Amino acid sequence: MAVADQQRISYIASQAADVRLNVELQTEEMTLNLGPQHPATHGTLRIIARLDGEQVVKADVVCGYMHRGYEKLTEVRTYPQITTLINRIDWLSSFANEVPFILAAEDLMEVEAPPRAQWIRTLFFELSRIANITLFIGEMGVQLGAITPVFFAFRDREYVLNLIESATGGRFHPNFDRIGGIKDDLPKGWIAETKDAMRRIRGYCDELEDLLMGNEIFEARTRGVGVIPADVGVSYGLSGANIRASGVDWDLRRDAPSPLAWKELDWKVWTHPDGDSFARYWVRLQETREATLMVDQLLDGLPSGPIQAKVPRIIKVPAGEAWAHTENPLGEMGYYIVSQGGLGPFRVKIRSASFHNISIVPWLLKGVYVPDIITILSSLYFILGDIDR
Amino acid sequence: MSSADPTATGANTATDDRHQALLEDLTSRLGDAVVGSHIRNGDLWVRIRPDGWLRAAQECKAMSFDYFCYLSGIDWLPHTWPNPKVIEAPGVVDTESSDDGADASPQEAEAGFETDEPSSGEIVTGFAGGDTRFQVLARLYSTVRHIGLTLKADLDDETPSIQTWTGEYPGADWCERETYEMYGFEFVGHPNLVKLYLPGEFEGFPLRKDFPLLAREVKPWPGLVDVELFPDTYQDPAEGA
Numbered sequence: 001m002a003v004a005d006q007q008r009i010s011y012i013a014s015q016a017a018d019v020r021l022n023v024e025l026q027t028e029e030m031t032l033n034l035g036p037q038h039p040a041t042h043g044t045l046r047i048i049a050r051l052d053g054e055q056v057v058k059a060d061v062v063c064g065y066m067h068r069g070y071e072k073l074t075e076v077r078t079y080p081q082i083t084t085l086i087n088r089i090d091w092l093s094s095f096a097n098e099v100p101f102i103l104a105a106e107d108l109m110e111v112e113a114p115p116r117a118q119w120i121r122t123l124f125f126e127l128s129r130i131a132n133i134t135l136f137i138g139e140m141g142v143q144l145g146a147i148t149p150v151f152f153a154f155r156d157r158e159y160v161l162n163l164i165e166s167a168t169g170g171r172f173h174p175n176f177d178r179i180g181g182i183k184d185d186l187p188k189g190w191i192a193e194t195k196d197a198m199r200r201i202r203g204y205c206d207e208l209e210d211l212l213m214g215n216e217i218f219e220a221r222t223r224g225v226g227v228i229p230a231d232v233g234v235s236y237g238l239s240g241a242n243i244r245a246s247g248v249d250w251d252l253r254r255d256a257p258s259p260l261a262w263k264e265l266d267w268k269v270w271t272h273p274d275g276d277s278f279a280r281y282w283v284r285l286q287e288t289r290e291a292t293l294m295v296d297q298l299l300d301g302l303p304s305g306p307i308q309a310k311v312p313r314i315i316k317v318p319a320g321e322a323w324a325h326t327e328n329p330l331g332e333m334g335y336y337i338v339s340q341g342g343l344g345p346f347r348v349k350i351r352s353a354s355f356h357n358i359s360i361v362p363w364l365l366k367g368v369y370v371p372d373i374i375t376i377l378s379s380l381y382f383i384l385g386d387i388d389r
Numbered sequence: 390m391s392s393a394d395p396t397a398t399g400a401n402t403a404t405d406d407r408h409q410a411l412l413e414d415l416t417s418r419l420g421d422a423v424v425g426s427h428i429r430n431g432d433l434w435v436r437i438r439p440d441g442w443l444r445a446a447q448e449c450k451a452m453s454f455d456y457f458c459y460l461s462g463i464d465w466l467p468h469t470w471p472n473p474k475v476i477e478a479p480g481v482v483d484t485e486s487s488d489d490g491a492d493a494s495p496q497e498a499e500a501g502f503e504t505d506e507p508s509s510g511e512i513v514t515g516f517a518g519g520d521t522r523f524q525v526l527a528r529l530y531s532t533v534r535h536i537g538l539t540l541k542a543d544l545d546d547e548t549p550s551i552q553t554w555t556g557e558y559p560g561a562d563w564c565e566r567e568t569y570e571m572y573g574f575e576f577v578g579h580p581n582l583v584k585l586y587l588p589g590e591f592e593g594f595p596l597r598k599d600f601p602l603l604a605r606e607v608k609p610w611p612g613l614v615d616v617e618l619f620p621d622t623y624q625d626p627a628e629g630a
Contacts, residue, residue, distance in 0.1 A: 064586030075602075255535045
């Protein structure tokens with residue numbers, strides 16, 4: 001409880017200082033339009049900020065520039081076709097998008113993938129996490145004017161993407177998960193290559209830690225900026241590293257029942273009590289390193305056996321409703337499938353993490369300074385496809 | 390979802406006991422506002438009377454359901470556009486048997502799309518029942534107890550409207566705006582009920598089942614027709630014999 005109080009006090013103190021300033025210096029309000037094309041938005045997100053001097057009085061988020069209507073499109077597709085579609089929601093960790101959908105469909109069909117398939121799923125899930133967050137760790141530096149980290153990020157992310165490509169055939173959109181298992185087994189020599197790549201990624205994390213953590217500019221721009229108290233965060237539906245950075249010890253990989261192999265690994269859920277931009281960065285950096293260690297364990301313990309359970313040639317899902325969610329790189333991602341029997345779903349509700357993570361922005365930006373808008377947005381880390389779906 | 394380890398059945402019944410206890414707790418708090426419920430595979434569905442929707446949120450919040458997962462709608466009207474359907478080629482074998490693994494030859498049955506015969510038009514609702522065409526559904530989760538539930542409420546066919554949850558869960562703000570533009574549900578008391586994704590002048594409610602999917606109206610899904618020949622078997626019709 002003390003942690004939440006501390007976050008709250010620091011938030012209230014910053015707000016109070018802002019109010020005082022506004023009374024002293026009354027200025028005419030102006031509107032600042034950010035985007036839709038802005039490097040900090042990772043896509044096309046528009047923010048309309050009402051400014052008083054250098055402070056934001058009110059911020060409106062305009063999204064929908066990339067709305068593709070996936071919930072409608074799923075209604076005219078068969079289950080195997082939908083995985084192709086949902087690959088494009090969070091395009092930096094496509095495989096992780098497929099998993100909860102397949103799990104929900106498997107739940108309705110009452111089939112279960114064999115252990116080897118579950119382990120390989122977990123393996124690719126964590127690889128997508130690394131590919132995704134690696135980029136964030138570098139990107140955050142760019143938003144603060146440091147160019148080097150992003151070059152490192154693109155350099156080292158390539159190792160992970162090559163691994164995903166060599167096993168699935170797709171660099172960005174693997175479309176590898178199947179109802180009842182996975183498409184293919186791992187190629188020859190892949191395990192050794194992966195171990196090597198994980199070593200590189202750990203080196204990259206150390207490098208970034210050296211470059212940014214303790215850097216005066218980085219600390220000044222992120223410490224105490226964009227504080228989200230834990231209770232506010234959860235009521236907005238924030239999930240993933242964003243809420244763990246506010247001290248909420250909650251990770252679906254550990255806390256939710258799942259057929260994937262996370263429960264059999266030895267790993268740690270990282271949290272940070274501060275809830276500011278720095279905490280969000282720090283948690284993600286630790287999670288990336290943790291994920292590389294998880295991949296190593298998955299490679300060592302990979303069980304042998306089949307990779308596909310017996311399923312009918314034509315997938316028909318019995319009538320019913322199912323909800324499946326997983327801890328994706330950006331936060332909780334879930335699919336609510338309503339089936340009325342047949343080849344395609346009746347309705348699919350896609351719960352994507354970024355949509356909810358960004359819905360806090362109008363609240364969070366109140367009272368911050370203009371340059372901090374960029375840091376805060378960047379530290380919340382969103383993918384536009386994951387907001388607009 | 391069942392888990393891979395052999396103790397799965399034991400774990401499942403334990404979860405169901407938890408959901409049963411949760412349902413009883415909720416029923417005692419909400420009284421006759423609970424009109425239906427369903428427990429399946431470690432998950433709980435509760436249908437609330439529409440006038441008790443806001444009270445359900447308040448009670449859930451008091452029961453430590455702090456995390457707002459999502460809020461959305463559903464239209465139970467049957468599909469009116471071409472539905473996925475099995476297209477069977479001549480000499481098809483039994484599709485349900487999966488004796489030799491995954492590779493089905495293309496001569497056998499294919500899953501494709503064809504205009505379905507007109508459906509009966511009868512509304513079939515899902516878990517926890519339903520009396521009307523529209524339903525609003527929301528999911529809450531407790532980060533303390535690690536348990537979640539799905540709440541549903543029936544809405545009127547002509548003027549679907551329900552109380553807003555923005556006072557209890559600020560995260561409902563965007564979800565309600567999205568549901569408003571996609572289904573046309575009105576959320577009474579919402580501070581800023583405007584479109585979220587679509588342009589302001591957009592007419593109609595895209596996720597309703599009677600809203601046509603124009604891409605499919607213009608060009609129907611080809612189904613089996615779309616099979617591309619391999620280069621060595623392809624003959625250009627213009628070349629002639």
